[in-house]
Amino acid sequence: MVKSMAAKHAIWPRENDIIFNLSERAQRAEKVTGKDNVINATIGALMDDDGKLITMESVYKEYKELPNGEIGAYASLAGQPDYIESVKKIFFREYMPDAHIRVVASPGGSGAIKLALWNYTNIGDEILTSDWFWSPYVSIAEEIDRKVVTYKLFNEGNSFNLTSFKENFLRIADKQERIFTIINTPGHNPTGYSVSDDEWDEILDLSKEVAKDESKKIMIFVDAAYIDFAGDDKVIRKFFRKFSNLPENILVMVGFSMSKGFTAYGMRMGAVIGITSDENIAEEFHYSCVHSCRANWSNCNRGAMAILSNIVKDQEKFNLYEEEKKIYKEMLSVRAKAFVDESEKIGLEILPYKAGFFISIPCDNPKELCEELTKDNVYTIPLKMGLRFAVCAVSESKCKIAPKIIKNAMEYLESKKVATSEV
Template identity: 70%
Template sequence: MKLSMVANHARWPRENDIIFNLSERAQSAEKKFGKDEVINATIGALMDDDGKLITMKTVYDELKSLPNAEISAYASIAGQDDYKEAVKKVCFQGNDPEGYMRVVASPGGSGAIKLAMWNYTNPGDVILTSDWYWSPYGTIGEEAGRSVANYRLFNEQGKFNIESFKEKFKDIIDKQGNIFTIINSPGHNPTGYSVSDSEWDEILDFAKDVAKDESKKIVLFIDVAYIDFVKNDVESRKFFKKFGNLPANILTIVGFSMSKGFTAYGMRMGAAIGISSSEDIIEEFYFSLMHSCRANWSNCNRGAMAILSSLVSDKEKYDEYKNEKDKYKDMLVKRAEAFVEGAKDANLEILPYRDGFFVSIPCENPRQVCEELTKENIYLVPLKMGLRFAVCAVSEEKCSKAPKIIKEVLDRI
């Protein structure tokens, strides 16, 4: 047998990240054929029409104006106090749920997922999320000996499949006594679906019903990584109010990220926000998560925290940031509309898109289809059940013409 030095739990298939791999191939194609000839829809970041990364001026001017010590010094383990307050302000924007709340800083939204999953599931537990899902949920779980089970995200009408959600939820909680479920909304990655307010009511009514059995423990992890790129900033936040006054055996954790909303992907800043009707449960949340911070990464990026605190504390600066962000949001909305329209015209089936960076196309053999598409100079990401097209990274013009080409390729294989 081949020598292996890593511990048993650390043996994984030797695979490079397929997204980065395809993105590199797209970049080589751009060099060979010219940028106009290539559609690179693999990247999960906002790119301008020339394919360059968008970085918000208001954010980076703020970073560059910080005193060195404000970037260099260690931060508090659970995050700077003013940052924790700023997170609540930008995340809820006045729609704070009633109850007790505490914030723990994390390296990006990924860090918040890691903190929550580790502290609210037991080894061997099954985590519930939808069948279309961001694959790092599985990776983060797997690393810690947890696995993922899925419900069907959509019903026949293309709405949230509450029946499938309930069935899987019951299965898991009956076996485990506890459940940790991740809902990524609004602007779900990879489909762009957003759970509507009435669908949230159905989810929460059901959870409250299950919670009548006080031996059951329910954790709802709400991943809002894309919330700043939803069409209506105000409407999209009203659902937060619904997490107030829930029974103490339902804990809500909101996963906040600065990556998209502040074009701060590489600065690695986010937070887990715990919400409970019980003060004791929320103190427990804070200290358990803080212990994990110390055990994993110690403290987070102090400069990135200072950017958020500073923008939020100065109305003029914050308004300026919002104007800048909204300009990019409008650009994103136009691109997504162009893709959805293009798909309609070309008769290409796509999943119900509402908001966010991505649109998904259901299909058989996604890897083969992706490979075939590269021959047409279109680069997409293959998922288990289809393809992901990043409208965030592709010009409106290309978003409009891509569906027809995708449809032709699908029809010929």
Template identity: 45%
Template sequence: MSMAAKQARGKKANDAIFATNSRAQEAARTYGKENVLIGTVGSILDENGDIVFLKVVEDEFRNLPRNEYIAYAPIEGLPEFIEACKQECFSESRPNAYIEGIATTGGTGGIHHLVHNYTEIGDKVITADWHWGAYKQICADNGRELVTYPLFDEAFEFNFPALEALTLELAKIQENVLIIINTPGNNPTGFSLCESDWDKVLDMSKNLVANGKNKVIIGIDVAYIDFSGEKEEVRRFFKKFENLPKEILGVACYSISKGFTMYGQRVGCMLGITSDAEVAQEFFDINQMTSRGTWSNINRPAMRTMANIVHDPEKMKQYEEEILGYSKLVEERAAILEEEGKAIGLPMLPYMGGFFVTIPSDAPAEVTEELMKEHVYLIPVSRGIRVAVCSVPKRQITGLAQRIYDAMKRVGQL
């Protein structure tokens, strides 16, 4: 017998990432963490294998006034936090547009609100085939369907024709077309759209809304933006969201989980970018209301911590020095894996930044199970093996490509 409503029956969370991480942690306790390679969860670990908490962030967080830890925050978020998110998300490339912000439970909360408020029950939502698995769960839990296009063409470049074909097909049956693009530093591949790729996406959107029948909402999941290259360079594409038709709404889903190393605090901000004042006000109103109806308000101390740092030049200088150091560390780890993989012919999807590198595979579960025999814990994803280079020390990254290659051979993959 089921007591659940029809739409809830049969739901069950099967999160391979956290399940595999639990096995990895148990192995580390049994055999010693120096003998176990854990490349599972997307958190930065230092070269000693300890989770990173930026010093300037930790100091600010631990020394807040008492009331900042316990008082409620406004539903839409602290005003200083929203402005800090605009500053950090866009930096020198803030679009000349109407921009409204709503605090969310991490970047995930912004994705949820996009699906909930900009599509109808039964609608389809577009993203790439290589995507974070929670997108599908968010859509399904809201009565929507996630549909995908192949991210890469045969040359492993952005497959814009595939996105265009799927978008035009969907526009025939839906007024609103929601496209979620995880860039820069796509999870799980590390791929990023270049500026010419963005030109194609926005030109397509402009041509589509010119018919007077459709509206396009572009959700940009920028969770890994602080680990995807030089700060200003990876943000330049935001300027392209200026002067767009009012039927195109850009929404950056920004998170302080990665850049401010406060993963478990669950704080982010969705930033709506539009040329129309009414659309901006609607964005604020409907997403604030949905926040009230889901989590009410979010973590005040984390918001205050981030805002205090961003609005203090000296603290901001310390922050940027720290984050740059760890960003370079992640890049160095990825480079070791790439170089060693290339030398032995290990296939690898294009990596440009972010926390993860992915090796394509037709049998990812079998390969990762084989690697676990050697106390190597990686994540099987659809058609690939995800390596969290953010969390694996360089001494363990060295030689990992060979270990993956050998495991793939043993299970008949190479």
């Protein structure tokens, strides 16, 4: 009897994505008990206080005014020329590195990661990222037979753990020609942490030291999907200048996404940006990524590219977009502050939050705690070492009451555990 038809490399555990599963459960609970009685903190998108997806008027007005031909036509493999220039302009602002820069369009930030991993690692290579990380990194790496390994993100002072990063960075450098690390900043998913300018100096100093061995190839991938909701648009971009005039064997790649900054989640539009001191390496980056585009998805969403280009090129449209984004950035900041302040007040431990869509709560039993919280109609996402709470999707009033509910559930499970051990 034939029990399998898939190729060996394409057989994976038969399980549903936990985020979408919990989100569906939360939505069912809302229908039964009413939205006011449910805290749905599973969704990684900006939602209004009524639980409806926020879509920026300045973005979707532009989309609806596009000619059908501009929406329906194929795009260039690397992305439309106007789009490529617009990505550079809006992403770097006045902090363009002194370097050779190339931009290749991708289907969202996920596509950017796929392009970088496929073209700049070998089969069996270890990919380094923090122990708190966006789980699809593993799926993307496993799909192409790479392995994600981690360092401890935080030290005892709740700052970037350079000691752990260095130890693992050097360990990989000892065994591999290529050292590829993913740094999700600013507004890290899932903790909301942002690497400081001083911490970037330490990361780059280490990279430059290893780069003295010219046989080593160092790739730093900056996953900046949340940059537009991570603080002042200018201040948070200053670190880009640090990527100027790096050694030739250090290649910085950055993932750009329209999903968060333009509330264009389903349009699946982004880019991978290559930053290098060597023009030949920049050209190689371009053609390697374009070949992968052709081999995987051919070309990207032309209509979404046109939206970005038209807004960035027109100062009046850009100003309207910036004003609208400012409203939602303030909304997110208020929600996060409510959660952080209340957590501090009641003694709920959370990881250091600076900005972004998510806050994380460390715990020993994430899945059990997540399930316990559903009894109180609170829906979060269990991670390996804790829970992820999406402040982007929860109203200020609910962000204020959620910490107490979470703390009560943690204490209940702990008391239950103690009682069981005493029997």
